[in-house]
Amino acid sequence: MNLDLKDKVVCITGASGGIGMAIATAFLAEGAVVCATYRQHQNKLDAFSKELSQAQKALLFTYHLDLHDSKSQATCISAICNDHTRIDILVNCAGSALEKPFLLLTPEEVQQQISTNFSQQALFTQQVAKVMLRQRKGSIVNISSLLGKRLGRGVAVYAAAKAAMDRLTQTLALEVGKKGIRVNSINPGLVATKMSKNVQANMPSEFLEMSPISRPGTPEEIANAVLFLASERASYITGVCLSVDGGLGI
Numbered sequence: 001m002n003l004d005l006k007d008k009v010v011c012i013t014g015a016s017g018g019i020g021m022a023i024a025t026a027f028l029a030e031g032a033v034v035c036a037t038y039r040q041h042q043n044k045l046d047a048f049s050k051e052l053s054q055a056q057k058a059l060l061f062t063y064h065l066d067l068h069d070s071k072s073q074a075t076c077i078s079a080i081c082n083d084h085t086r087i088d089i090l091v092n093c094a095g096s097a098l099e100k101p102f103l104l105l106t107p108e109e110v111q112q113q114i115s116t117n118f119s120q121q122a123l124f125t126q127q128v129a130k131v132m133l134r135q136r137k138g139s140i141v142n143i144s145s146l147l148g149k150r151l152g153r154g155v156a157v158y159a160a161a162k163a164a165m166d167r168l169t170q171t172l173a174l175e176v177g178k179k180g181i182r183v184n185s186i187n188p189g190l191v192a193t194k195m196s197k198n199v200q201a202n203m204p205s206e207f208l209e210m211s212p213i214s215r216p217g218t219p220e221e222i223a224n225a226v227l228f229l230a231s232e233r234a235s236y237i238t239g240v241c242l243s244v245d246g247g248l249g250i
Contacts, residue, residue, distance in 0.1 A: 189245025
Protein backbone atom coordinates (compact mmCIF):
# COMPACT_ATOMS: atom_id res chain seq x y z
CA MET A 1 0.00 0.00 0.00
CA ASN A 2 1.32 3.44 -0.95
CA LEU A 3 0.93 5.65 2.12
CA ASP A 4 1.61 8.88 0.17
CA LEU A 5 4.09 10.10 2.78
CA LYS A 6 6.73 11.29 0.31
CA ASP A 7 7.94 14.82 1.17
CA LYS A 8 5.73 15.04 4.27
CA VAL A 9 7.51 16.91 7.06
CA VAL A 10 7.51 14.72 10.17
CA CYS A 11 8.64 15.82 13.63
CA ILE A 12 9.53 12.91 15.93
CA THR A 13 10.29 13.53 19.60
CA GLY A 14 12.42 10.93 21.35
CA ALA A 15 13.84 9.86 18.00
CA SER A 16 17.06 8.51 19.51
CA GLY A 17 15.23 5.75 21.40
CA GLY A 18 14.46 2.27 20.09
CA ILE A 19 10.88 2.92 19.00
CA GLY A 20 11.62 6.48 17.89
CA MET A 21 14.45 5.34 15.64
CA ALA A 22 12.29 2.62 14.10
CA ILE A 23 9.61 5.23 13.37
CA ALA A 24 12.20 7.52 11.79
CA THR A 25 13.50 4.64 9.65
CA ALA A 26 10.00 3.79 8.44
CA PHE A 27 9.16 7.37 7.48
CA LEU A 28 12.49 7.76 5.65
CA ALA A 29 11.75 4.58 3.69
CA GLU A 30 8.53 6.26 2.52
CA GLY A 31 10.40 9.36 1.36
CA ALA A 32 9.26 11.64 4.17
CA VAL A 33 11.36 14.50 5.52
CA VAL A 34 12.20 13.45 9.08
CA CYS A 35 12.94 16.05 11.77
CA ALA A 36 14.37 13.89 14.54
CA THR A 37 14.68 15.53 17.94
CA TYR A 38 17.03 14.57 20.74
CA ARG A 39 17.81 15.88 24.23
CA GLN A 40 21.10 14.18 25.09
CA HIS A 41 21.94 11.49 22.56
CA GLN A 42 22.83 13.24 19.32
CA ASN A 43 25.58 10.63 18.93
CA LYS A 44 22.94 7.93 18.49
CA LEU A 45 21.30 9.85 15.66
CA ASP A 46 24.72 10.51 14.11
CA ALA A 47 25.43 6.77 14.15
CA PHE A 48 21.94 6.10 12.78
CA SER A 49 22.54 8.53 9.90
CA LYS A 50 25.73 6.70 8.88
CA GLU A 51 23.70 3.56 8.20
CA LEU A 52 21.31 5.31 5.80
CA SER A 53 21.50 5.54 2.04
CA GLN A 54 22.59 8.87 0.56
CA ALA A 55 19.00 9.59 -0.47
CA GLN A 56 17.73 8.95 3.05
CA LYS A 57 20.52 10.99 4.66
CA ALA A 58 19.32 13.98 2.65
CA LEU A 59 15.87 13.60 4.24
CA LEU A 60 17.05 13.37 7.87
CA PHE A 61 17.42 16.53 9.95
CA THR A 62 18.23 16.57 13.66
CA TYR A 63 17.17 19.18 16.21
CA HIS A 64 17.95 19.61 19.88
CA LEU A 65 14.83 19.59 22.06
CA ASP A 66 14.57 19.69 25.83
CA LEU A 67 10.87 19.19 26.50
CA HIS A 68 11.34 20.52 30.03
CA ASP A 69 12.42 23.91 28.68
CA SER A 70 9.75 26.09 27.03
CA LYS A 71 12.40 28.12 25.19
CA SER A 72 13.90 24.93 23.77
CA GLN A 73 10.44 23.87 22.58
CA ALA A 74 9.86 27.20 20.83
CA THR A 75 13.34 27.22 19.29
CA CYS A 76 12.93 23.68 17.94
CA ILE A 77 9.54 24.38 16.35
CA SER A 78 10.77 27.66 14.87
CA ALA A 79 13.85 25.96 13.41
CA ILE A 80 11.80 23.21 11.77
CA CYS A 81 9.35 25.71 10.28
CA ASN A 82 12.20 27.93 9.04
CA ASP A 83 13.92 24.95 7.42
CA HIS A 84 10.85 23.24 5.96
CA THR A 85 8.01 25.84 6.12
CA ARG A 86 5.57 23.47 7.81
CA ILE A 87 5.01 20.45 10.07
CA ASP A 88 2.68 17.87 8.53
CA ILE A 89 3.00 15.14 11.15
CA LEU A 90 3.98 15.09 14.82
CA VAL A 91 4.91 11.84 16.54
CA ASN A 92 5.33 12.15 20.31
CA CYS A 93 7.68 9.33 21.25
CA ALA A 94 9.66 10.84 24.13
CA GLY A 95 9.21 9.25 27.54
CA SER A 96 10.69 7.10 30.26
CA ALA A 97 9.29 4.48 32.60
CA LEU A 98 10.21 4.11 36.27
CA GLU A 99 9.31 0.76 37.81
CA LYS A 100 8.98 1.35 41.55
CA PRO A 101 6.20 0.84 44.13
CA PHE A 102 4.08 3.98 44.47
CA LEU A 103 4.62 4.25 48.24
CA LEU A 104 8.40 4.39 47.72
CA LEU A 105 8.40 7.13 45.09
CA THR A 106 9.91 10.47 46.04
CA PRO A 107 8.04 13.69 45.19
CA GLU A 108 10.73 14.41 42.59
CA GLU A 109 10.21 11.02 40.93
CA VAL A 110 6.46 11.56 40.79
CA GLN A 111 6.89 14.97 39.18
CA GLN A 112 9.49 13.65 36.76
CA GLN A 113 7.24 10.85 35.52
CA ILE A 114 4.26 13.17 35.04
CA SER A 115 6.36 15.85 33.37
CA THR A 116 8.26 13.52 31.03
CA ASN A 117 5.37 11.29 30.03
CA PHE A 118 2.55 13.81 29.89
CA SER A 119 2.70 17.50 30.75
CA GLN A 120 5.73 18.57 28.71
CA GLN A 121 4.62 16.51 25.71
CA ALA A 122 1.19 18.13 26.01
CA LEU A 123 2.72 21.61 25.94
CA PHE A 124 4.88 20.75 22.93
CA THR A 125 1.85 19.31 21.15
CA GLN A 126 -0.04 22.53 21.87
CA GLN A 127 2.62 24.58 20.10
CA VAL A 128 2.87 22.25 17.10
CA ALA A 129 -0.94 22.11 16.83
CA LYS A 130 -0.95 25.91 16.47
CA VAL A 131 1.34 25.52 13.45
CA MET A 132 -1.02 22.92 12.02
CA LEU A 133 -4.02 25.20 12.62
CA ARG A 134 -2.42 27.81 10.37
CA GLN A 135 -1.90 25.10 7.75
CA ARG A 136 -5.50 23.85 8.21
CA LYS A 137 -4.07 20.33 8.12
CA GLY A 138 -1.99 17.96 10.21
CA SER A 139 -1.75 14.58 11.89
CA ILE A 140 -0.59 13.90 15.45
CA VAL A 141 0.28 10.44 16.76
CA ASN A 142 1.09 9.99 20.44
CA ILE A 143 3.00 6.96 21.67
CA SER A 144 1.16 5.98 24.83
CA SER A 145 1.19 2.55 26.50
CA LEU A 146 -0.98 -0.44 27.20
CA LEU A 147 -0.58 0.63 30.83
CA GLY A 148 -2.74 3.63 30.02
CA LYS A 149 -5.58 1.14 29.65
CA ARG A 150 -4.58 -1.79 31.85
CA LEU A 151 -3.44 -2.00 35.47
CA GLY A 152 0.10 -2.97 36.43
CA ARG A 153 2.07 -3.02 39.67
CA GLY A 154 4.99 -0.66 40.25
CA VAL A 155 4.11 1.79 37.48
CA ALA A 156 1.31 3.82 39.05
CA VAL A 157 2.45 7.30 38.01
CA TYR A 158 3.73 6.20 34.59
CA ALA A 159 0.39 4.49 33.90
CA ALA A 160 -1.53 7.55 35.10
CA ALA A 161 0.52 9.79 32.81
CA LYS A 162 -0.13 7.53 29.83
CA ALA A 163 -3.86 7.44 30.63
CA ALA A 164 -3.75 11.24 30.66
CA MET A 165 -2.07 11.18 27.24
CA ASP A 166 -4.89 9.01 25.91
CA ARG A 167 -7.51 11.44 27.23
CA LEU A 168 -5.57 14.35 25.72
CA THR A 169 -5.53 12.49 22.40
CA GLN A 170 -9.30 12.12 22.37
CA THR A 171 -10.12 15.58 23.71
CA LEU A 172 -7.76 17.31 21.29
CA ALA A 173 -9.23 15.28 18.43
CA LEU A 174 -12.63 16.78 19.30
CA GLU A 175 -11.23 20.30 19.48
CA VAL A 176 -9.24 20.40 16.24
CA GLY A 177 -10.97 17.89 13.98
CA LYS A 178 -12.95 20.55 12.12
CA LYS A 179 -9.68 22.40 11.52
CA GLY A 180 -8.26 19.53 9.46
CA ILE A 181 -6.12 17.98 12.20
CA ARG A 182 -6.36 14.35 13.26
CA VAL A 183 -5.06 13.11 16.63
CA ASN A 184 -4.54 9.45 17.53
CA SER A 185 -2.41 7.41 19.88
CA ILE A 186 -0.69 4.04 19.81
CA ASN A 187 -0.77 1.91 22.97
CA PRO A 188 2.13 -0.55 22.69
CA GLY A 189 2.32 -3.60 24.90
CA LEU A 190 5.72 -5.01 25.80
CA VAL A 191 8.19 -4.04 23.07
CA ALA A 192 11.75 -5.34 22.87
CA THR A 193 13.77 -2.17 23.51
CA LYS A 194 16.55 -1.15 25.87
CA MET A 195 14.00 0.72 28.04
CA SER A 196 11.92 -2.43 28.53
CA LYS A 197 14.89 -4.76 29.21
CA ASN A 198 14.61 -4.54 33.01
CA VAL A 199 10.87 -5.09 32.85
CA GLN A 200 11.33 -8.20 30.73
CA ALA A 201 14.05 -9.56 33.04
CA ASN A 202 11.73 -9.36 36.05
CA MET A 203 8.66 -10.61 34.24
CA PRO A 204 7.26 -14.08 34.98
CA SER A 205 7.37 -16.30 31.90
CA GLU A 206 3.62 -16.85 32.25
CA PHE A 207 2.97 -13.16 31.55
CA LEU A 208 3.65 -13.35 27.83
CA GLU A 209 1.74 -16.63 27.67
CA MET A 210 -1.34 -14.55 28.45
CA SER A 211 -0.89 -12.92 25.05
CA PRO A 212 -2.29 -14.75 22.01
CA ILE A 213 0.98 -14.04 20.18
CA SER A 214 3.20 -14.93 23.18
CA ARG A 215 6.17 -12.69 22.45
CA PRO A 216 7.25 -9.07 22.83
CA GLY A 217 6.57 -6.76 19.93
CA THR A 218 9.28 -5.11 17.86
CA PRO A 219 9.85 -1.38 17.38
CA GLU A 220 9.20 -1.91 13.67
CA GLU A 221 5.71 -3.25 14.39
CA ILE A 222 4.92 -0.11 16.36
CA ALA A 223 6.33 2.03 13.54
CA ASN A 224 4.05 0.34 11.00
CA ALA A 225 0.99 1.32 13.02
CA VAL A 226 2.25 4.88 13.43
CA LEU A 227 2.77 5.33 9.70
CA PHE A 228 -0.73 4.16 8.90
CA LEU A 229 -2.39 6.47 11.44
CA ALA A 230 -0.22 9.39 10.34
CA SER A 231 -1.02 8.89 6.67
CA GLU A 232 -4.03 9.95 4.62
CA ARG A 233 -4.95 6.27 4.38
CA ALA A 234 -6.33 6.83 7.89
CA SER A 235 -8.12 10.06 6.95
CA TYR A 236 -11.38 8.93 8.62
CA ILE A 237 -9.67 7.88 11.87
CA THR A 238 -9.23 10.31 14.75
CA GLY A 239 -9.47 10.12 18.54
CA VAL A 240 -8.44 6.46 18.46
CA CYS A 241 -6.17 4.86 21.07
CA LEU A 242 -4.95 1.83 19.14
CA SER A 243 -3.56 -1.10 21.10
CA VAL A 244 -0.58 -2.73 19.39
CA ASP A 245 0.13 -5.34 22.04
CA GLY A 246 -0.12 -8.83 20.57
CA GLY A 247 -3.53 -9.18 22.21
CA LEU A 248 -2.11 -8.73 25.71
CA GLY A 249 -4.86 -6.28 26.61
CA ILE A 250 -7.70 -8.67 25.76
